[in-house]
Amino acid sequence: xxxxxxxxxxxxxxxxxxxxxxxxxxxxxxxxxxxxxxxxxxxxxxxxxxxxxxxxxxxxxxxxxxxxxxxxxxxxxxxxxxxxxxxxxxxxxxxxxxxxxxxxxxxxxxxxxxxxxxxxxxxxxxxxxxxxxxxxxxxxxxxxxxxxxxxxxxxxxxxxxxxxxxxxxxxxxxxxxxxxxxxxxxxxxxxxxxxxxxxxxxxxxxxxxxxxxxxxxxxxxxxxxxxxxxxxxxxxxxxxxxxxxxxxxxxxxxxxxxxxxxxxxxxxxxxxxxxxxxxxxx
Numbered sequence: 503x504x505x506x507x508x509x510x511x512x513x514x515x516x517x518x519x520x521x522x523x524x525x526x527x528x529x530x531x532x533x534x535x536x537x538x539x540x541x542x543x544x545x546x547x548x549x550x551x552x553x554x555x556x557x558x559x560x561x562x563x564x565x566x567x568x569x570x571x572x573x574x575x576x577x578x579x580x581x582x583x584x585x586x587x588x589x590x591x592x593x594x595x596x597x598x599x600x601x602x603x604x605x606x607x608x609x610x611x612x613x614x615x616x617x618x619x620x621x622x623x624x625x626x627x628x629x630x631x632x633x634x635x636x637x638x639x640x641x642x643x644x645x646x647x648x649x650x651x652x653x654x655x656x657x658x659x660x661x662x663x664x665x666x667x668x669x670x671x672x673x674x675x676x677x678x679x680x681x682x683x684x685x686x687x688x689x690x691x692x693x694x695x696x697x698x699x700x701x702x703x704x705x706x707x708x709x710x711x712x713x714x715x716x717x718x719x720x721x722x723x724x725x726x727x728x729x730x731x732x733x734x735x736x737x738x739x740x741x742x743x744x745x746x747x748x749x750x751x752x753x754x755x756x757x758x759x760x761x762x763x764x765x766x767x768x769x770x771x772x773x774x775x776x777x778x779x780x781x782x783x784x
Contacts, residue, residue: 503574503636503639503640504635504636505633505634505635505697506574506575506576506635507576507577507578507579508568508575508578508591510578510589510590510591511591512590513557513588513589513590516553516554516556517557517590519550519553520551521550523546523550523553524546524547524550526546527543527544527545527546528547529543530542530543531543552593555593556590556591556592556593556595557588557589557590558589558591558597559587559588560578560579560580560587560589560599561580561587562580562587563601563602563603564599564600564601564602565577565578565579565580565599565600565602565634566578566589566597566598566600567598567599567600567634567635567638568596568597569596569597569598570594570596571594574635574639575595577635578591580602598638600631600637601631602634603629603701604628604629604648605627605628605629606626606628606629606645606648606652607624607706608624608625608627608649608653608656609653610707611624611653611656611657611660613657613660613661615660615661615664615665615674616661616662616663617665619665619710620710621660621665621674621708621709621710621711622708622709622711622712623660623674623707624656624705624706624707624708625652625656625682625685625705625706626703627652627686627700627702627703627704628700628701628702629648629698630698630701631644631697632697632698632699633696635697637697637698640695641696647698651689651692651693654692655685655689656685658688659674659684660674663681665708665710666722674708678704682702682703682704683703685703685705686700686702689703738766739766742762746758746762
């Protein structure tokens with residue numbers, strides 16, 4: 503079953519008919535003393551109300567699914583009316599109003615990443631109903647279906663990637679935009695045949711689980727300290743080599759070794775260097 507667009511009638515003629523019937527009914531009921539004229543007035547009033555039953559108004563992002571005695575007849579979308587969003591169809595149609603777009607905000611889900619570390623992740627997905635017939639008649643509840651598939655996609659995404667990774671390797675923390683697109687594509691793959699399109703996806707919350715957050719922060723700090731120390735030592739070695747090449751002409755090996763030792767201590771020490779004057783006489 504696919505969506506069948508229906509172009510509704512202009513509401514002007516039915517509005518004129520309903521107004522005329524209502525006015526005639528009001529006059530007959532108020533003026534006549536009873537009998538057939540008054541009964542005719544009631545009949546005209548009922549006919550006017552029946553015609554008015556065909557009017558409906560749609561806000562942007564909504565549609566009305568029409569059934570003809572229980573059978574799907576077509577869909578009226580907000581942009582398809584001759585008077586903007588004011589519509590009229592046969593009063594015999596059964597009308598069901600539905601939203602054609604929405605956003606789903608997942609709960610903060612606790613899941614293990616690729617390395618087995620527990621993390622907490624949440625995402626926001628936007629979706630549209632491109633085929634209202636399939637979304638309404640092929641699914642018991644489109645909103646529940648989107649929620650279940652989105653949460654499954656979020657868990658699958660988190661389990662396939664690391665929370666944090668070295669440069670050059672994809673991670674949840676380092677590549678949120680790329681992985682959000684991957685999440686959108688994965689959830690969309692489960693929407694085949696439902697008439698639902700996932701418009702966008704965003705990761706809105708990402709953190710280590712509370713029970714390991716302190717430990718992982720300590721590990722990150724230790725890694726940063728090791729990297730900083732390595733950079734300091736490498737730079738100190740380069741400085742010491744340059745200083746020896748420029749200043750150590752005529753020194754013996756022992757003097758050069760002492761110079762290198764003193765320079766490395768001064769350059770890598772976390773305590774400010776204190777100059778010491780050699781006052782020994784030779």
